[in-house]
Amino acid sequence: MDNDGSAAATPSFWVQPRTRLGDVVGQVDFATTPRSAGPMTFASLPRIDEVAQLDVAIVGVPFDAGVSYRPGARFGPQHIRASSRLLRPYNPEADAWPFGAHQVADLGNITAHPYDIPAAVAAVERGARDALERADRLLVLGGDHTIALPVLRALSAVHGPIAVVHFDAHLDTWDTYFDTPLLHGTPFRRASEEGLLDKESCLHIGIRGGLYSAADMDDDRALGFMGIRCEDFDLVGLGGVIERMRSRVGTRPVYVSVDIDVLDPAFAPGTGTPESGGLSSRELLTILRATADLNVVGADIVEVAPTYDHAEITGIAAAHVGYELLSAWAPPLPPELANLRTR
Numbered sequence: 001m002d003n004d005g006s007a008a009a010t011p012s013f014w015v016q017p018r019t020r021l022g023d024v025v026g027q028v029d030f031a032t033t034p035r036s037a038g039p040m041t042f043a044s045l046p047r048i049d050e051v052a053q054l055d056v057a058i059v060g061v062p063f064d065a066g067v068s069y070r071p072g073a074r075f076g077p078q079h080i081r082a083s084s085r086l087l088r089p090y091n092p093e094a095d096a097w098p099f100g101a102h103q104v105a106d107l108g109n110i111t112a113h114p115y116d117i118p119a120a121v122a123a124v125e126r127g128a129r130d131a132l133e134r135a136d137r138l139l140v141l142g143g144d145h146t147i148a149l150p151v152l153r154a155l156s157a158v159h160g161p162i163a164v165v166h167f168d169a170h171l172d173t174w175d176t177y178f179d180t181p182l183l184h185g186t187p188f189r190r191a192s193e194e195g196l197l198d199k200e201s202c203l204h205i206g207i208r209g210g211l212y213s214a215a216d217m218d219d220d221r222a223l224g225f226m227g228i229r230c231e232d233f234d235l236v237g238l239g240g241v242i243e244r245m246r247s248r249v250g251t252r253p254v255y256v257s258v259d260i261d262v263l264d265p266a267f268a269p270g271t272g273t274p275e276s277g278g279l280s281s282r283e284l285l286t287i288l289r290a291t292a293d294l295n296v297v298g299a300d301i302v303e304v305a306p307t308y309d310h311a312e313i314t315g316i317a318a319a320h321v322g323y324e325l326l327s328a329w330a331p332p333l334p335p336e337l338a339n340l341r342t343r
């Protein structure tokens with residue numbers, strides 16, 4: 001208390017005023033706070049305790065006990081957040097306000113056991129279910145790809161069988177590795193076996209590289225997936241890929257899973273299982289923008305391993321993946337705020 005009996009005011013250097021569009025609390029106001037000084041939430045958005053309600057929950061999962069090669073994706077969530085501070089409020093390509101047209105908040109990280117994979121998977125499912133009680137949509141920052149399984153469990157409990165649009169160099173429908181059934185190469189086989197997937201509607205985009213056997217592709221089809229390989233981009237073009245995605249998924253509830261290794265290592269060196277010959281960042285962002293027409297109910301961005309990153313290349317790519325997803329989910333601005341479009 002001050003001498004006059006009033007509560008001490010917060011010193012001005014701690015105050016970071018936020019932008020607002022109507023009732024929506026947005027990013028820290030970068031007109032008064034330098035971007036480098038913003039909070040360590042995604043895109044300097046509010047924390048869960050700073051908003052009255054929310055539409056989209058962003059959740060980090062610092063877990064990488066499921067990797068088979070390079071470790072380090074447990075540091076992915078904070079790396080993506082750090083690389084997201086340059087994201088701006090209006091997305092002209094999508095004509096969307098990803099942070100202003102709906103309420104987005106960063107819920108922080110789910111605590112997942114660092115050694116016990118089944119315990120970690122259970123914790124992520126609990127965290128995802130809790131987040132879905134607060135928000136309509138979920139954006140998960142991984143973590144390795146193991147975490148897609150518990151997130152799909154939580155989403156299918158709400159929406160029924162889900163169509164997965166899976167961006168990855170790898171199928172991730174393998175059975176076991178070192179006799180282990182839960183790891184980053186198996187989430188979509190487990191999800192299919194558990195009945196979480198709409199087996200008429202799932203697809204991979206960006207598949208490339210070697211397999212263990214030609215039978216891997218047969219297993220993959222039987223589990224409910226269609227594959228769009230990197231060579232298909234040269235054969236049918238980006239528009240053809242988008243058309244195939246739309247016709248495969250239709251109006252079903254969709255989960256978008258983005259393994260950052262779908263990008264060529266030139267665009268995403270900081271990842272655990274790199275494969276040459278991948279997508280460019282621009283190709284990936286264009287396809288994600290086209291998911292605005294789909295009924296997307298949740299998404300993840302996984303396998304960002306900052307130890308292998310350089311100059312935030314991978315972190316920036318992952319941050320822009322989040323930006324396009326939030327833009328695709330953002331409704332049009334209310335008419336009374338439409339004048340902001342011309343500012």
Ligand SMILES: [Mn+2]
Nearest residue numbers: 145168172259
């Ligand atoms: Mn993967």
